[in-house]
Amino acid sequence: MVLYMIGLGLWDAKDITLKGLEAVKNSDYVYLENYTSKLGCRITELEKLYGKKIILADRELVESGTDEILDKAKNGNVAFLVIGDPFGATTHTSILLRAEKKGIRAKTIHNASIINAIGITGLELYKFGRTTSIPFDNRNVRSPFEVYEQNQKAGLHTLFLLDLKPGEKRFMTVSEAVSFLIRTGLDKDKLCVGCAGIGSEKPEIRAGKAYELLNASFSLIPQCLVIPARLHFIEEEALGRYR
Numbered sequence: 001m002v003l004y005m006i007g008l009g010l011w012d013a014k015d016i017t018l019k020g021l022e023a024v025k026n027s028d029y030v031y032l033e034n035y036t037s038k039l040g041c042r043i044t045e046l047e048k049l050y051g052k053k054i055i056l057a058d059r060e061l062v063e064s065g066t067d068e069i070l071d072k073a074k075n076g077n078v079a080f081l082v083i084g085d086p087f088g089a090t091t092h093t094s095i096l097l098r099a100e101k102k103g104i105r106a107k108t109i110h111n112a113s114i115i116n117a118i119g120i121t122g123l124e125l126y127k128f129g130r131t132t133s134i135p136f137d138n139r140n141v142r143s144p145f146e147v148y149e150q151n152q153k154a155g156l157h158t159l160f161l162l163d164l165k166p167g168e169k170r171f172m173t174v175s176e177a178v179s180f181l182i183r184t185g186l187d188k189d190k191l192c193v194g195c196a197g198i199g200s201e202k203p204e205i206r207a208g209k210a211y212e213l214l215n216a217s218f219s220l221i222p223q224c225l226v227i228p229a230r231l232h233f234i235e236e237e238a239l240g241r242y243r
Contacts, residue, residue: 003073003099005086007111010199012041013049020109024050028076031069033092035059037083037114038166038222040200054081058167062091066098073104084113114224117198118159121205122238123228129156134177134225136163136170145184152229160225171221174206178213178225186210192227193239196220207242 004023009015016024024030032043034056039046047054057080061068072078086092086108099106119125129151132144144160151158160181162172174194182188188211196204197220204218213225228235 002077003104003106004079005108006079006081007085008081008083009111013045024079026077027079029072030079031055031057032081033057036089066095070099085110088113121193123157123235127157131159133161138180155229157229158227162223174218174223174225175214178210194225196223205242207239
């Protein structure tokens with residue numbers, strides 16, 4: 001009996017690895033974590049490829065109802081699917097630790113995540129500092145901007161992950177994120193990189209000054225924002241494609 005922690009990649013049903021697909025097909029129950037990100041395809045497309053019924057796992061189930069998932073893994077194979085890589089959220093690590101404490105065998109199958117796929121911008125991955133998130137309820141929030149300031153002082157790029165609530169069909173946009181940062185103290189002339197649909201066949205990437213991205217239109221979701229630190233000349237050339 002196995003609990004499979006499986007990364008789905010970033011966009012559609014075909015992004016799963018062959019190893020991950022094999023594990024899903026061998027599972028008795030298949031859960032899809034459904035609150036930290038969003039795929040660019042319908043759940044029915046996954047079910048058609050996998051030949052399995054998918055159980056959507058919202059925040060409450062993952063954070064408070066973990067025992068439901070783990071109890072099933074005691075008597076059968078359970079696949080826990082995560083958009084991106086399995087360990088993009090601390091909660092997923094908690095599930096793995098609880099499974100091990102219960103004596104449940106767990107296997108991890110990795111995949112691409114926004115943390116490495118953001119390299120498509122041309123920014124060097126090893127020059128990224130701490131990643132931070134911008135929440136919808138941000139009236140009195142300063143921590144994302146403080147993370148950015150710390151990264152800048154260290155000469156490191158900052159990746160901002162934008163809030164989303166799939167159940168309510170709410171997805172923060174690049175424009176909303178930039179607006180928040182400007183209100184918090186970001187220079188309107190600071191170079192920013194807005195991204196949408198990373199992992200899709202036609203990701204949307206736009207580089208420009210912060211005030212320019214306030215009115216930038218992106219059609220895909222989820223979206224994210226990068227504020228670069230000092231650029232290497234290769235990074236400058238790469239970003240030039242998106243200005």
